Amino acid sequence: MLAFRSMVSGRTTGRGVWREDAHNWGTGPREHGDLGLMMGTGARVARRWRHRREGVGYWQRGLTLALAALLLGPPVAGLLAVAPALAQDDPLALASGDAAEFAAISFLDNAELPPAIGQPDFAVYIEETGHTLGDVFLDYWRATGAEGMFGLPISEPFATPEGSYAQVFERGVLHYLPSMVWTVEPFVRPMPVGRLLIAERGGGLGAHTGGKRLAGGNRSPAMRPLSPADPAVATALAAGGIYDSVTGHTLSGAFLDWYGRHEGDFYLGSPLSEPVTEGGLPAQWFDGGLLVETAAGVQLAPLGQRLAERMGVSTARVPANGLPGYDESLFVVVANPAPVAALGNAGPKRIEVSIPEQLVRAYEGDTLVLESFISTGLAPNDTETGRFRVRYKVPVEDMRGATDPEGNVVWVVGDGGKEPPGSIPYGVADVPFVMYVNLDAEALHGAYWHNSFGQRMSHGCINLPLPVAEFLYGWAPLGTPVTVY
Numbered sequence: 023m024l025a026f027r028s029m030v031s032g033r034t035t036g037r038g039v040w041r042e043d044a045h046n047w048g049t050g051p052r053e054h055g056d057l058g059l060m061m062g063t064g065a066r067v068a069r070r071w072r073h074r075r076e077g078v079g080y081w082q083r084g085l086t087l088a089l090a091a092l093l094l095g096p097p098v099a100g101l102l103a104v105a106p107a108l109a110q111d112d113p114l115a116l117a118s119g120d121a122a123e124f125a126a127i128s129f130l131d132n133a134e135l136p137p138a139i140g141q142p143d144f145a146v147y148i149e150e151t152g153h154t155l156g157d158v159f160l161d162y163w164r165a166t167g168a169e170g171m172f173g174l175p176i177s178e179p180f181a182t183p184e185g186s187y188a189q190v191f192e193r194g195v196l197h198y199l200p201s202m203v204w205t206v207e208p209f210v211r212p213m214p215v216g217r218l219l220i221a222e223r224g225g226g227l228g229a230h231t232g233g234k235r236l237a238g239g240n241r242s243p244a245m246r247p248l249s250p251a252d253p254a255v256a257t258a259l260a261a262g263g264i265y266d267s268v269t270g271h272t273l274s275g276a277f278l279d280w281y282g283r284h285e286g287d288f289y290l291g292s293p294l295s296e297p298v299t300e301g302g303l304p305a306q307w308f309d310g311g312l313l314v315e316t317a318a319g320v321q322l323a324p325l326g327q328r329l330a331e332r333m334g335v336s337t338a339r340v341p342a343n344g345l346p347g348y349d350e351s352l353f354v355v356v357a358n359p360a361p362v363a364a365l366g367n368a369g370p371k372r373i374e375v376s377i378p379e380q381l382v383r384a385y386e387g388d389t390l391v392l393e394s395f396i397s398t399g400l401a402p403n404d405t406e407t408g409r410f411r412v413r414y415k416v417p418v419e420d421m422r423g424a425t426d427p428e429g430n431v432v433w434v435v436g437d438g439g440k441e442p443p444g445s446i447p448y449g450v451a452d453v454p455f456v457m458y459v460n461l462d463a464e465a466l467h468g469a470y471w472h473n474s475f476g477q478r479m480s481h482g483c484i485n486l487p488l489p490v491a492e493f494l495y496g497w498a499p500l501g502t503p504v505t506v507y
Contacts, residue, residue, distance in 0.1 A: 130180075132185045133185050134187065136187075140412075144346075153337075158500060159196055159210060165501035170369065173192025177190035177335045192324050194325060212290070214309040215329060245298075247271065250267065254272065258273070261275070269294055271296055272293070276304075280313060281313075283369070292308065294309060360392050360489075368387050373466070375466075380475070380478070394486070396487075397477055399483070415456065417456070425445060448481070454470070454492070455492055457495060462482065466484045466504070467485070469487075
């Protein structure tokens with residue numbers, strides 16, 4: 023039996039299984055999160071924006087200081103693997119009384135590496151740039167739209183002197199954030215280089231082609247924060263835009279649309295300028311980089327090579343050593359059992375779960391590729407609504423828990439110890455294709471014990487028909503957004 027405990031939620035596996043006794047179901051009421059539907063509208067993005075501002079960039083501020091030292095310091099030191107260590111996580115105490123387990127982690131030089139949470143156990147080779155791509159970087163690259171968002175990898179993974187596990191891509195430097203693993207937020211993000219690039223506009227990372235400085239220096243009016251009463255703010259809001267009171271800048275138009283469709287609140291952070299012109303193109307600076315509007319649409323600017331040079335990271339090609347080239351067929355090994363459109367569409371992947379309709383929908387960009395009936399939580403254990411993501415995957419596991427006489431889940435196996443006296447135990451062995459999405463131990467998973475999809479049937483998890491579960495398990499990597507409403 024496998025149990026997994028989140029250091030943030032303190033809850034683990036054991037929800038979402040069906041019982042013959044329909045009176046004994048799941049947990050009691052929970053707080054419902056912000057839906058945050060990623061449809062690119064100003065209102066929805068603004069709602070997510072307000073949520074993010076509550077804890078604005080606490081990880082970014084500290085990292086920016088560390089990254090400043092990195093960019094101004096010597097080249098990256100040699101990368102040496104060391105012996106595995108134990109993750110600073112809660113013990114996984116099993117109900118059987120077995121000894122507590124810890125999630126093992128390893129280090130690359132001084133950088134903590136991700137624990138085994140469902141990422142691929144192999145790497146692929148990108149022939150175009152001559153570099154490998156694996157682990158959580160491969161998963162998040164696939165989830166965010168592959169080459170379309172961050173471009174191709176142009177370095178091998180490396181450890182920064184400050185202890186960050188990272189890899190350079192054509193449009194930025196992705197790094198792993200251990201502190202975010204046991205949350206519903208992305209734990210792989212671009213390094214927040216925007217402020218540093220703006221600060222070094224006259225040198226540092228060098229000038230754009232043609233010798234022009236970046237937007238004429240950091241004293242440009244477009245870089246100056248706007249007060250809430252500024253007419254430009256009113257104009258942006260009237261056009262459906264948003265205003266970031268933390269940095270004093272607005273976001274609207276094509277840049278806001280891209281921001282909403284690509285989870286910009288996580289992957290780009292706050293705007294650091296008003297729209298500017300870079301290399302003759304409309305552009306806007308953010309904590310996480312630079313957006314430019316090209317003939318092909320809005321995209322991240324190709325800053326990766328310049329960042330690699332400044333960081334002292336090699337971008338020289340490496341041999342393939344027998345690794346396969348990237349292809350989605352390496353991950354999606356079964357046919358789509360409920361197709362709406364062909365696979366292989368541009369844009370980030372996402373999953374939407376409609377509780378009123380009892381439907382799951384999978385998208386590639388704006389293209390709906392799968393739609394299927396499901397079974398969500400039966401009262402009093404309604405499936406939590408909100409904005410989540412695929413955060414932990416396991417191909418098969420046992421699920422056990424216990425309810426009180428009213429049907430509320432009061433214990434799951436990962437809580438440790440035994441079920442409370444007077445509670446009613448439940449359990450199902452070998453639950454397949456499990457993808458945990460929130461901090462309430464709720465998961466998308468296959469259900470072989472019933473065929474009542476289209477009706478609420480679970481303790482809170484999202485029961486999927488087995489063919490749908492198998493397909494989604496391969497199609498949806500770690501980091502895939504999951505919206506439940």
